Amino acid sequence: MSEINITVTVNGTKINANVKPEMNLLKFLRSQGFYDVKCGCEMGDCGTCTVIFNGSSVKSCITLAAQADGGTVWTNKGLGEVDELTQKLQKAFVEHGSIQCGFCTPGMIIAGKAYIEKGGKPDRNEIKKAISGNLCRCTGYKKIVDAIYDVAEQMSK
Template sequence: MEKKKTIVVNMKVNGEDVSYEIEPHLSLLRALRNNYVYDVKCGCEEGDCGTCTVLVDGVPVKSCLTLAAACEGKEIWTDKGLGYNDRIAARLQKAFVECGSVQCGFCTPGFIVAGTAYLKNGGKADRHAIREAVSGNLCRCTGYNKIIDAIYVVAKEIEEGVLA
């Protein structure tokens, strides 16, 4: 049987240099999960749900719609990596728990990544703007208000200088 063509993609994932051998058409989502980065969730795989959201060079993207091959030399951060390495993301994870923003939890990693990007880019404690920022993420359980609350709480702390 003919061996499938593969390529090697070099990236930094959650601060660590990695070289993934992948088929050229593979999405970033599949490349990450094939290499045990399981906190990136696979929902619709069609760009609708946002649970696969990761940061690529600081920008939130849907990893199911991103070719892994296009990420050569780029820096990828996921919910888990951010939580261990980024103060704002770690605070946001805690705020999700405090605000009751997690039910089944399947959408949570994507919301944390999108929310972290909002907060790190100077997003204000403005519920309307927060809703816009996470409008690409779906949640089937919470009705969204508690998710917005958590991001709002952290945005407020940043504005008040409690969280630098």
């Protein structure tokens, strides 16, 4: 099948590439060297591939690269270089010990950022709902919720 040409701005850099129509955004990002976007279940369940696409969090494994044509994508690493909120979350994750194997962390930070940015309050139940699409098999979630709560509290002051 014929390839299509797409232009996607990833972490502020314009990337132009030919992709197969059935390639997903996750594979596209990783093929371009954005290895901080992790590949987990690949069917929209685990959330570790979550990125910010045109201002909203999306699961890149169930988004086609073609759908991102003309759009803007931010990954956890890219945001960590420029976005203050993401930096705070990254720091809080370290301080609270919210990272064990670290595989879910990029998705968790994006989910936390999306929650706080949409006016999310320091409310444990609401935070749990906000990260309900992200699986963590190590921490038992408590420390992740602690970290997001901490930042939400800082931001609401």
